[in-house]
Amino acid sequence: MKYKDYYEVLRLERTATQDDIKRSYRKLARKYHPDVSKHDDAEDRFKELGEAYEVLKDPGKRAAYDRLGSEWQTGQDFQPPPNWDEGFEFSGRGNDADAQGTLDDFFEALFGRSKRSHPRAGPSPAMGQDHHAKVVIDLEDAYLGAKRSISLQMPVVDAQGHVTLQSRKLNVSIPKGVRAGQHLRLAGQGGAGAAGGSAGDLFLEIAFREHPRFHVDGRDVSIDLPVAPWEAALGAHVTVPTPDGAVEMTVPKESSRGRRLRIKGKGIPGTPAGDLYVILSIVLPPADSESARAAYDAMRQAFNFDPRARFYG
Structure with missing residues (x-):
């Protein structure tokens, strides 16, 4: 998506106070209101002003927006960094669909559309916000x-x-x-x-948090497991690490690279528990010695094998 500089839209510095934001919006909104403005792009400018103001007038949304940094330029390709909002606490606003209605994909990609609201049935006016x-x-x-x-x-x-x-x-x-x-x-x-x-x-x-070994999909967890060519070809008993300790697993004979093996119930605990998927990755030993090169040559002579037999159709 493309980055939008809301401060630039409202012609403000990032050090602006909340009152500065309100004053600038009111001034520019009067200038570009479609009912009175003679500018050809008045409607688009007015919508853009409303979007910027909707974010910057709210201290929580403004602080979250500011966490993205100030080095971005309007129109620049932009992707929020993973977990950019970690540890950021903000007050809930409920399902305010009307207030959200003017906001476009950039805002929604950052904050979502009321995705974190937890509305209560019949809340008391004196009750604190979630x-x-x-x-x-x-x-x-x-x-x-x-x-x-x-x-x-x-x-x-x-x-x-x-x-x-x-x-x-x-x-x-x-x-x-x-x-x-x-x-x-x-x-x-x-x-x-x-x-x-x-x-x-x-x-x-x-x-x-991103894990160096494991990948998560719901309750299921997967891991890439390196195996030797002979383990994949002949079968083997191997030890597989899990986030809850190691388990033993059998690699079936004639397994190929990328084969997915399931260990039932070894994913994230629950009712039911997820599964652990082990994805085989065949690792070739290096030909870095005379004996290793001789072993590869013997294997070449032992097999009538063309790895590109189906490659050319």
């Missing part, structure tokens, strides 16, 4: 469960009207079997209530 944050955990925590100390940053507006980040730490129990995308509810850890009302809740969205 808060939301993404936390990134190790895959092993989902297998075994864990207790972790997490750091969160919540955007607030200071006395000068600037958006700043307020930090806090929480001790969290990660339940065994948690999945990526699942939300953990921490009761009473959201926004404070008013006039004696109860505090809102904090919903933590779980994501997995």
Whole structure:
């Protein structure tokens, strides 16, 4: 997607206060309102202003947008970095479809369309807002469960009207079997209530830290396992690592590169548990000695084998 510089749209510096944003939007909105403007691109400019204002007027959305950095240029190809919003705490706004209606694909790709709202049935006006944050955990925590100390940053507006980040730490129990995308509810850890009302809740969205060995798909986990040519051809008993300790597995005879072998129930725990898929990768030993080269030559002479027999059709 293409990057949009919302500060540039509103003709503001990134150090602008919330009042600066409001004043600039009102001034430009009057100038480009389709009903009064004589500019040929007034309708598009007015829509663009509304989109920029919808993000920057909200301290939470603005702080999240600012986390993407200031080095991007309008129209530049852009992809948010993985887990760019890790540890970023913001208050829920509910299913505000009308407010979201003017926003385009760029905004939705960053923040989603009400995807993290947890609306309550008949909330009290004095009840505190629910808060939301993404936390990134190790895959092993989902297998075994864990207790972790997490750091969160919540955007607030200071006395000068600037958006700043307020930090806090929480001790969290990660339940065994948690999945990526699942939300953990921490009761009473959201926004404070008013006039004696109860505090809102904090919903933590779980994501997995990238693992050097394992790949996750729902509850299923996969791993690329290197095997020798003779293990693939003749069959072998091998040891396979899992996030919950090693297991033994049989490689069937005449296995080819890329073959997927399933170990039932060794994925992320649950009811039912996921499976572990072992994908075979055949690794050739190096021909780095006289004896190794002689072994390769003997193999060449022993087999009537053309690896490109079907390659040319």
